[in-house]
Amino acid sequence: MMFSKSKKNKQKFIACTGNNKKYEFVNPKELYIKQGKENIPIEIVSDKQGFVYIIWKKKKYLVDIIEKNQNQYEILVNGISYPVSVESPFSYKRRKYLAKNKEESKIEQIQAPMSGKIIEFLVEENQVIKEGEPLLILEAMKMQNEIISNIHGKINKINFHPEDTVMKDDVLIEVEK
Amino acid sequence: MKKIKSILIANRGEIAIRISETAKKMGIKTYGIKTSKEPSAFYLQFMDEIIDFTEITNDIPEFLDIERIIYCIKEYDIDAVHPGYGYLAENPYFAQKCIDEKITFIGPSPDSIYKLGNKTIAKQLASNHNIPLLEGSSGNIRNTKHAKLLAQKIGLPVIIKAASGGGGRGMRIVENIEDIEKMLRLAQNEAEKAFADPSVFMEKYVRNPRHIEFQILADHHGNIIHLGERECSIQRKHQKLIEESPSIALNDELRTKMGESAINIAKASNYRNAGTVEFLLDESGNFYFMEMNTRIQVEHPVTEMVTGFDIVEWQIRIAQDEKLTVKQKDVKINGWAIECRINAEDVQSGFTPYLGTIEKIYVAKGKNCRFDTGVTEGSNVTANFDSMLAKLICYGETREKAISNSLLALNKLQIQGVKTTIPFCKAVLNHPKFKKGDISTSFIVKDMKQLYHQEQDEEMIAAFWAALNYNVQLDIENETFVDYEKGKNMTPWLMNKRLK
Amino acid sequence: MDINGKIYKDFLNRIERFKVQNDPDKIKKQHAKGKLHARERIALLFDKDSFEELDAFVTSATPDTGFGKIDEAFGDGVVIGHGRINGRLVYIYSQDFNVMGGSLGTVHAKKIIKIQDLALRVGAPIIGLIDSGGARIQEGVASLSGYASIFHRNIQSSGVIPQISVILGPAAGGAVYSPALTDFVFMAKKTSYMFVTGPNVVKEVLNEEVSFEELGGAEVHARKSGVANFIYEDEENALLGVKKILSFFPSNNLENPPYIDTNTKRDKNIDKLRAIVPDDPNKPYDVKKVIELIIDTESFFEVSEHFAPNLVIGFARLNGKAIGVVANQPKVLAGVLDINSSLKGARFIRFCDSFNIPILTLEDVPGFLPGLDQEHSGIIKHGAKLLFAYSEASVPKITVIMRKSYGGAFCVMNSKNIGGDYNFAWPTAEIAVMGPEGAVSILYKKELQNAEDPEKLKKEFATRYRQEVANPYIADEKGYIDEVIDPADTRKKLITAFETLENKHVDQPARKHGNIPL
Structure with missing residues (x-):
């Protein structure tokens, strides 16, 4: 890793993961993670092929960044992905404030996770659905995939028809919370 | 029949490579097909000659284009064709066409393919030869009334299946007799949609069954042997994900019994070449014939590892009329082998296919470890083909050893660029019930709380890695030296012109 | 000057009063809304200790009519000045929502105009950090004339110096046209809005219920109207973005863009x-x-x-x-x-x-x-x-x-x-x-009409066209x-x-x- 260690002042980062867990790191460039009162050092190694590993407490973790947009990261550790949002103390406060003040967002959009062909819709407009309920079948890679609802709600609008080809991130279904 | 000197491998990916390796060992020249969907695919590097299909404008997928394939075999004067699995492997018309054109089709006769491919005929065949079957309709269901009668005779729960289907489509389980009309209609609709044939049949539904299959080899001289069983109970939506050989559920007695049944099925259908007989095994040791696959299977390597047979080699040798040199009593099963399928799928979001490019791949190869793959660095995973990237097959003297060797190999196997089922395989192999061998085809649905393996501190490591990278990014933004002076240096020519 | 004397004391007193105005409570008030204070934003953007404020002590104008009340405050709701970003001179104005909602009064406008004039005179980029309720109603037409003067300078500067607008709060009514005239608009998600007429007026006139976010939030302007060139999750990242975009720009239209040593090989391998x-x-x-x-x-x-x-x-x-x-x-x-x-x-x-x-x-x-x-x-x-x-x-x-x-x-x-x-x-x-399929349908219309399998023939022609013509x-x-x-x-x-x-x-x-x- 190439970075300067010049900055001596304390830089605090709050990393929030998908299930709303938060981890605080002060000056991560000093390469340790604090556990209890102990600072346990971290080692970063990369092999000949360019795989990067973190070694912590004698355990080796393969790490990779799949996506990064501003302060939003998707990190792969040993093949499992974790969404992480890195906040400063202020932006963390802001995030909490905005989450609290969030006006009940009425419409949730179900987007295509990949491009493919719609085989059939398993729901109809105005139907009430549960979280985890399959909404439609999308064929990609010659495989039929169920697209599953991530919220409870009512189907507000279906934007495509069977046989339609959709692109990644196209809004397939709008669900009213 | 004359000796085969050249083979067209009418398939792609890992199986094309697998076949070519054996062919090479036997001194046979290999021909591969290059398609427009993946003109620079990895498997092409293993072929002696490449036949270019990329310029063809045709709606039929390349590996299903019978006319074209036959034409090329004649044109290039190739002796034989190996269809691999999928595509033309179980197409009686193609097999017949090969016979008509005097091409050696490496596989069974068209008649066997047809009979065993139709489930209703296959069941008839089995029942005529006293092979245990799940009780069910001895033919297709005629109507709702018929279905109700049958269900009462067999006893609930029952399952309705498409006669010419597979892969879970057109299947419905009926628990209550009131549901039968609805389920029958759904199954028929699905069967009609998927296979253009609405016929369905009914059979007893076995709860928590194991999937046990027997590898068969049959030559043209009446010799038939089996190479022991494989257990493929770890399935998701009828897709096999982890297979092993032998099975912990079989003792020698049961193995002999099931093996004999498998051989009987093969005999009854006048079977030649390599094939697989699939059974369901219930909790009390009863087994039921399900179907026979008339081709090489994806999971054949586990059998090869414990028996020492090269199944593809025997496919070729049988096709060129050689006699089986091994008797059943000489087939010995040594140790244990487990195969993990590495698919480009996102386990965290319901096994959805994950498209992308394989940026890096690292495999620790060892004596006890075999890695069959059709991809390499730079390979693209596209929506055109199924999502299987590789098969990791590990050996151990015991099942415990095979599991621990598999876990070691999985931990060392690194793929960057796409998400894979590696964390899923680890989760299965680490599961106490799997370790005990207490598995069934509903293992994933019933016994797995989390579908992927996760170490305790992984989330924190992820958080740290993100924070560190963000920190470094911030420093770069804040400390980058921007040379504004350089923008002010201009040649007199430009300065003069710009000022005007 | 005697540092114990009255002259120096008066000087210090004035600074003290100024400090009171910017007490931590005011900053907290802004933080509670998920926003940074006008001065904090400037500090984030500029190189350490390089910012020099101008007109900090000006006071608000007294309105001609007695209509409404004007808060007594230094600066009239906007901070202006200059400083260095990555070592280069940049002018800035940053509206302070804590002072009369950042509304634009005569003095407020004059300050912005002053900084616009300076930037154009010296040929340096200008950044506007916008967080304002709009025209100051109490000051009437004077406030409107202020807007018009700002617009005019935006236009005069256009194509001469880079102008960047960062919307970090509301920008309503006439206020939206200044950002629209500048080269790039940045917005922070969920706390910044831009619209010509707000939700209340929309409700009154058209009887349509619409939220701030739906009418003029960052997402809307980034995806639908195209008004916002950049949107960010938070203000810190938005300001970082401003810094980054400036590194591509020269100070004015006579200079060439700056240079950064990117450590990338001239002949880096791009076989991919x-x-x-x-x-x-x-x-x-x-x-x-x-x-x-x-x-x-x-x-x-x-x-x-x-x-x-x-x-x-x-x-x-x-x-x-x-x-x-x-x-x-x-x-x-x-x-x-x-x-x-x-x-x-x-x-x-x-x-x-x-x-x-x-x-x-x-x-x-x-x-x-x-x-x-x-x-x-x-x-x-x-x-x-x-x-x-x-x-x-x-x-x-x-x-x-x-x-x-x-x-x-x-x-x-x-x-x-x-x-x-x-x-x-x-x-x-x-x-x-034109594309092969279109071209062959015209060139081989007759052949295709008479063909047994027109689709197949069309494909064949198209392939030939692609190889031979295109x-x-x-x-x-x-x-x-x-x-x-x-x-x-x-x-x-x-x-x-x-x-x-x-x-x-x-x-x-x-x-x-x-x-x-x-």
Whole structure:
């Protein structure tokens, strides 16, 4: 890793993961993670092929960044992905404030996770659905995939028809919370 | 029949490579097909000659284009064709066409393919030869009334299946007799949609069954042997994900019994070449014939590892009329082998296919470890083909050893660029019930709380890695030296012109 | 001066009163709304200790009428001054929502005008951090005249110094036109809004219920209206973005853009480019991957990412030097040109041309989007803007045709004839009057009608057409492009080509200004 260690002042980062867990790191460039009162050092190694590993407490973790947009990261550790949002103390406060003040967002959009062909819709407009309920079948890679609802709600609008080809991130279904 | 000197491998990916390796060992020249969907695919590097299909404008997928394939075999004067699995492997018309054109089709006769491919005929065949079957309709269901009668005779729960289907489509389980009309209609609709044939049949539904299959080899001289069983109970939506050989559920007695049944099925259908007989095994040791696959299977390597047979080699040798040199009593099963399928799928979001490019791949190869793959660095995973990237097959003297060797190999196997089922395989192999061998085809649905393996501190490591990278990014933004002076240096020519 | 004397004490007292005004409570109030204070924003943006404030102690004007109350406060709700960003002089005004809602009074306006004048006089970039309730009602027409003067200076400065607006709170009514006149608009999600008439008026006049977010939130302006060029999750990242975009800009229209040593090899290996365009002409691919491979490592800064994503625009570095990239995106709508993408491209090209930033065009365009909606909404005149902008631009212009280049879109996307300096093509390029399927339906109409299997025959003709007519070698041999290049050589070729053009200058005919089809 190439970075300067010049900055001596304390830089605090709050990393929030998908299930709303938060981890605080002060000056991560000093390469340790604090556990209890102990600072346990971290080692970063990369092999000949360019795989990067973190070694912590004698355990080796393969790490990779799949996506990064501003302060939003998707990190792969040993093949499992974790969404992480890195906040400063202020932006963390802001995030909490905005989450609290969030006006009940009425419409949730179900987007295509990949491009493919719609085989059939398993729901109809105005139907009430549960979280985890399959909404439609999308064929990609010659495989039929169920697209599953991530919220409870009512189907507000279906934007495509069977046989339609959709692109990644196209809004397939709008669900009213 | 004359000796085969050249083979067209009418398939792609890992199986094309697998076949070519054996062919090479036997001194046979290999021909591969290059398609427009993946003109620079990895498997092409293993072929002696490449036949270019990329310029063809045709709606039929390349590996299903019978006319074209036959034409090329004649044109290039190739002796034989190996269809691999999928595509033309179980197409009686193609097999017949090969016979008509005097091409050696490496596989069974068209008649066997047809009979065993139709489930209703296959069941008839089995029942005529006293092979245990799940009780069910001895033919297709005629109507709702018929279905109700049958269900009462067999006893609930029952399952309705498409006669010419597979892969879970057109299947419905009926628990209550009131549901039968609805389920029958759904199954028929699905069967009609998927296979253009609405016929369905009914059979007893076995709860928590194991999937046990027997590898068969049959030559043209009446010799038939089996190479022991494989257990493929770890399935998701009828897709096999982890297979092993032998099975912990079989003792020698049961193995002999099931093996004999498998051989009987093969005999009854006048079977030649390599094939697989699939059974369901219930909790009390009863087994039921399900179907026979008339081709090489994806999971054949586990059998090869414990028996020492090269199944593809025997496919070729049988096709060129050689006699089986091994008797059943000489087939010995040594140790244990487990195969993990590495698919480009996102386990965290319901096994959805994950498209992308394989940026890096690292495999620790060892004596006890075999890695069959059709991809390499730079390979693209596209929506055109199924999502299987590789098969990791590990050996151990015991099942415990095979599991621990598999876990070691999985931990060392690194793929960057796409998400894979590696964390899923680890989760299965680490599961106490799997370790005990207490598995069934509903293992994933019933016994797995989390579908992927996760170490305790992984989330924190992820958080740290993100924070560190963000920190470094911030420093770069804040400390980058921007040379504004350089923008002010201009040649007199430009300065003069710009000022005007 | 005696530091115990009255003169010095008075001086200190005044500073003390000033401090009270900016007490931590006020800052907390702003933080509670998820926003930073006007001064904190400035501190984040500028190099340490480089900011010098002007007019900190001015007081608000007394309104002519006794209507409403004016808070007594220093600065009249705006902080102005100058400082250094990455060592370069930049002028700034930052509205303070804590003082009368950041409303624009006479003095407030005068301060902004002062800083605008200074920036234009010295030829330095100007940034506006906007967080204001709009015109100060108490001050009436004086406040409106303030707005008009600001607009006028925005326009006078346009194309002379870079102007950036960062919306960090409300911007309503007339206030929106100043950002709209500047070169780039940044917004922070969920805490910034822009609209001409607010939700209350919309409710009153049209009886439509609409939320602030739906009417003029960051997402709406980034995706739908295209007003916002950049949107950010929070203010800190937004300000970081401002810093980053400035590193591509010269201080004024006479200078060249600055240089950054990006540590990227001139001949970095880009063999991957050979495999990026799919063999199937109907398959999409991501042009951003092409851009990333060609340019210096991680140097791409995309502009208007969410608006008209079928055309990708942004700044990048090539061998350390700033360039503007305009690229058709085959992944979205096959990279077709429509009204929105034409507008997006045209404005970007004109910005680059104003500030001597060379333009790289990556072309894979099947043509203009057909259809009633597009024609009725004026694709003719809007498409013409892109053509006008390209043709008018006198900065170095280079095109790489990656795949499709059909019809009018061939001409528009910086063809040689409208002033492209170097036009390269990859071997995968297809250059023709129209796409193969369309062309053969016209050329072989009769044959196709009489054919047994017209679809099959059409495909055969199309393949032949693609090979025999649409290949790049014909265009190359006739001189309509300069060279067919190996994709893996693209970076090297471009760096050399841009180097040769460093002294490029085009003498324009004397005129007041061209008449771009607005």
